[in-house]
Amino acid sequence: MNVAAYLTAVATAEQILTTEATEHCLSAALRSCVRPIFHAVFKGSTDESTVYQVLWRTDRLDLTDVNLHSSKIIPGDTGSLLVTLEEERVRVDQWRTGIVIGRSQDCDLVVTDKFASRQHVSIKLVRTHFYLYDHSINGTFVSLESGEEVHVLRREMLLDGSGQICVGRSRAERPPEIITFARDRRSMYRI
Numbered sequence: 001m002n003v004a005a006y007l008t009a010v011a012t013a014e015q016i017l018t019t020e021a022t023e024h025c026l027s028a029a030l031r032s033c034v035r036p037i038f039h040a041v042f043k044g045s046t047d048e049s050t051v052y053q054v055l056w057r058t059d060r061l062d063l064t065d066v067n068l069h070s071s072k073i074i075p076g077d078t079g080s081l082l083v084t085l086e087e088e089r090v091r092v093d094q095w096r097t098g099i100v101i102g103r104s105q106d107c108d109l110v111v112t113d114k115f116a117s118r119q120h121v122s123i124k125l126v127r128t129h130f131y132l133y134d135h136s137i138n139g140t141f142v143s144l145e146s147g148e149e150v151h152v153l154r155r156e157m158l159l160d161g162s163g164q165i166c167v168g169r170s171r172a173e174r175p176p177e178i179i180t181f182a183r184d185r186r187s188m189y190r191i
Contacts, residue, residue, distance in 0.1 A: 016054035079185040081130045098124040115168025138168040
């Protein structure tokens with residue numbers, strides 16, 4: 001079940017993926033309906049496993065040819081993202097795929113700074129990566145582990161590692177609230 005959840009997360013729309021173990025159990029007739037497309041290393045294993053695409057459409061005109069000569073390993077499961085504001089902590093993962101931060105009381109994390117918009121910023125899990133999306137007037141300031149501060153205004157940013165988020169103004173301006181984020185590298189998909 002956990003492997004299936006992971007394959008669902010990395011599959012594109014209208015794409016069905018399955019494992020090498022499943023492919024080995026298929027009859028010769030059904031094996032003609034799958035093709036190898038990626039390699040993956042599942043948690044708990046050090047061996048590469050082939051990921052197969054199930055060909056379910058009868059019209060093959062829109063089917064992309066697979067380059068079997070390239071080495072393609074799909075991204076591994078990178079855990080969850082812990083987002084903390086003072087004593088309140090939320091986890092973004094496969095069960096809670098997004099949160100909203102802002103002044104509105106219906107946000108997942110509510111801030112009081114008047115420089116923050118009502119629904120200032122959202123953080124979303126997209127396949128196996130976490131992205132910050134700014135929706136505000138003043139922007140979001142993200143401080144990275146390196147010490148660099150990035151101003152994100154009406155665009156998105158990949159969140160990796162850990163750092164701090166300030167809504168509406170820079171950390172140098174001493175905002176009243178600083179939100180922290182940190183990757184929890186334990187598996188989202190317990191494999």
